[in-house]
Amino acid sequence: MNPFYHRIYRVVRHIPKGRVATYGIIARLAGRPGAARTVGWALSALPEDNDVPWWRVINAAGRISFSGQDHSAVLQRALLLREGVRFAPGGAVSLSTFGWPAEAYDSAVASHKRAASTRRSRRLKGLRT
């Protein structure tokens, strides 16, 4: 098995009980920023008798990705609820409350702000020319 697969599993195992992490953050902690889809691939390849808390991994929207009707999604929701993770009315988890690690979430917010700033300056540059 590839090294970063193992890293992905290791990172997921580090997620504290009652917290959730996004695919993007897992990918970044595993050393491959932008490889969020690969994280999903690695989790889908997990054996049944694994010790990886895959249910603590959700997408950036705070929702369960794979078909909300699927039994795996129901199981994931049940496991998270059992650990004390609350779901908002829309069916999404509040990342600012349950997101892990908190630092990564803060950086994500900061990067979002920086992106907005970059976009604005880019637009100004476009107007210039």
Add this chain to the structure above:
DNA sequence: GCCATGACGTTCC
């Protein structure tokens, strides 16, 4: 080795 696909993310309307 190229093309399509997927438990995703970010950027731009």
Add this chain to the structure above:
DNA sequence: GGGAACGCCATGG
């Protein structure tokens, strides 16, 4: 704030 388009990395055919 929500939806569409493009980008991303690894895998399978």
